[in-house]
Amino acid sequence: MIAGFEEITGGKLLLRGQVANDIPPHKRGVGLVFQHLALFPHLTVGQNIGFGLRVKRLPAGEIATRIADVLALMRLAGYESRRITQLSGGQRQRVALARALVTEPTVLLLDEPLTGLDYKLSIEMKNEFKRIHSETGTTFVYVTHDQTSALGISERMAVLHRGEIVQIGTPEEIYAKPRTRFVADFIGNANILHGRFTEDGLFETHGLTFRVSDGGKAGEGWVSIKPERLRVGIVSDGDNVAEGVVSDVVYQGSHFIIGLAINDLRITVVADSFRGRVGDRIRVSWRPQDVVSLQK
Numbered sequence: 001m002i003a004g005f006e007e008i009t010g011g012k013l014l015l016r017g018q019v020a021n022d023i024p025p026h027k028r029g030v031g032l033v034f035q036h037l038a039l040f041p042h043l044t045v046g047q048n049i050g051f052g053l054r055v056k057r058l059p060a061g062e063i064a065t066r067i068a069d070v071l072a073l074m075r076l077a078g079y080e081s082r083r084i085t086q087l088s089g090g091q092r093q094r095v096a097l098a099r100a101l102v103t104e105p106t107v108l109l110l111d112e113p114l115t116g117l118d119y120k121l122s123i124e125m126k127n128e129f130k131r132i133h134s135e136t137g138t139t140f141v142y143v144t145h146d147q148t149s150a151l152g153i154s155e156r157m158a159v160l161h162r163g164e165i166v167q168i169g170t171p172e173e174i175y176a177k178p179r180t181r182f183v184a185d186f187i188g189n190a191n192i193l194h195g196r197f198t199e200d201g202l203f204e205t206h207g208l209t210f211r212v213s214d215g216g217k218a219g220e221g222w223v224s225i226k227p228e229r230l231r232v233g234i235v236s237d238g239d240n241v242a243e244g245v246v247s248d249v250v251y252q253g254s255h256f257i258i259g260l261a262i263n264d265l266r267i268t269v270v271a272d273s274f275r276g277r278v279g280d281r282i283r284v285s286w287r288p289q290d291v292v293s294l295q296k
Contacts, residue, residue, distance in 0.1 A: 002141065003030050003109060015106050031105030031138075035112040037096040039084045045095055046071075046080030052103045070098045073132065090121050094128065101136060110142045114149055126152050147187050151175060159183050176226075180295045184224040191225045191267045192294070203291065206265035210240035211288040222294040227270040229290040232258070232282055239285040246280045260284065 001008050002015075004025030013020045020028055039048050046067050053063045071077050074094040084092060093113065100108055110129075114122045130153060133140050144150055150157055151171045158168045161182045167174060178184035184192055195205030201215045203223055212223060235241055244262035256274040260267050260282070269284055276282055 002028075002107060003032060004028050029103075029106040031100035031103060031108040033096050033100050033108065033110045033113050035115050037092055037113075039092060039096060039099075041084050043084070044080060045076065045082050045084070045087070048084065048095055049080075049099045049102050051099065056103070066102050070102045073101070073135065074098045089117055090124060090128075093117070093125050097129075097132065101132070101138065105138065107139045107141055110140060112144055112146075113142075114144070114146065122149075129153055151187070159186065161186075177292055178224060178294065181222055181224075184292070184294055189227055189268060189270075191227060191230075193223050193225070193265070193267075195221065195223070197221045197293075207263040208242055208265060210242070210286075210291070211238075212291040212293065213288040214291075214293050222296065224292045224294055225267075225286060225290060227257070227268040230267070230269040230284045230286050232269060232271050232274060232276075232284055235283070235285045236287075239287055240291075241283060241285045243281060243283050246276055246278050246282060248278060249274065249276070 001013060004020075004023070008021050015023075015028060015030075040051070043051070049070060050063050050067050053066060058066075067080060068077075071080060074097065076091065076094055076098070079087075079091070084095070087095065096113070113129075114125055117125060126149060129140070129142075142150070142153055151174075154171055156168065157171055157174050158165050159174060159182075160166070161180075167179050167183050169177075174183065175188050178187060178190070181192055184190045193203075193205045195203055197203055197212070197215045197218050197220075199218045201211060201213075202209050203212050203215065203221070242262050244260040244267075246258060247261045247266065248259040250257040254272075256271045258269040258271060258274060258276075260269055
C-alpha cells in the first residue's frame with residue numbers, strides 16, 4: 001500500500017505530510033529493495049544504479065554525479081564498470097540499496113533484503129543498513145520474519161498478526177514487555193505459561209506458585225518469562241525459586257540452552273555457563289518483575 005501496488009480500503013497514507021492515497025505509484029517517490037534484489041545482470045554496476053535516473057530523464061551530468069555520490073556512500077567507489085556477476089553477495093546488496101537510494105526516495109521499502117546471506121555477511125549488512133540510514137536520514141520500512149534483524153536494525157517496530165498491528169514500540173519494549181501471547185512467542189524465545197492469578201498477586205500453574213509484579217485480575221491468565229531471566233543456582237532476596245530436573249542441554253558456543261522439567265511443566269533456561277548434566281536436579285530463580293502478564 002505504501003508503494004501504491006495495493007489499494008487502500010480505509011484510512012489515510014501520509015508521505016511527508018501529504019495524503020498519498022490517490023497518488024500513482026510512479027509519483028510517490030518510494031524506493032524499493034526487492035527480496036531477491038532484481039539487479040540487471042547485463043548492465044554494469046553504474047548502469048544498474050542509474051537506471052531509475054535515466055527513466056526520469058535527468059541530465060547526464062547529474063546522473064553521473066549522483067551515481068558517484070551513492071557509490072561513495074556504499075563504499076563501492078571504483079566499481080561502476082563491473083558486472084553484477086563479478087560482485088560478492090554483500091556488494092550486490094549494496095548495489096540494490098544504492099539503486100533505490102540514488103533517486104532520493106521519501107521512504108525506502110526493504111523486503112527481506114538479507115535472505116540467502118550467510119551469518120557473518122548478514123551481520124555486516126545489518127551494520128551497513130544502520131550506517132546508511134544514519135547518514136542519509138531516509139525513512140526505512142524494513143519487512144522481515146527474522147526477529148534478530150528486526151531487533152538489531154530498527155528504532156521502532158510494529159508487529160503484525162493476521163493483517164493487524166498488535167504492538168508498536170522500541171525493540172527493547174517489544175522484546176521485554178510483549179502485550180500478547182503472539183508477540184511473546186514471535187519476538188525471541190519465551191516461556192509462555194497458562195494458569196491462574198490469585199487475589200494476592202501470585203500466579204499458579206502446574207503446581208508451581210510464584211510472585212508477579214504486574215499481575216492481571218484474579219482468574220485465568222497467561223504470563224511470559226524470558227529464558228535468560230531464569231538464573232541457575234543464584235537466589236537473591238525476593239526472588240521466585242523452583243527446582244526441576246534437567247531434561248536436555250544444548251551448547252551454543254556463547255551460552256547453554258537448558259530444558260528443565262518442573263512437575264509436569266517444561267521450561268527453557270539460557271545460561272552463560274553450566275556444568276550440570278541431563279537428570280540433575282537444579283534450582284532456578286527469577287524476579288517478580290521478569291514475569292510479564294499477557295493478553296490472549
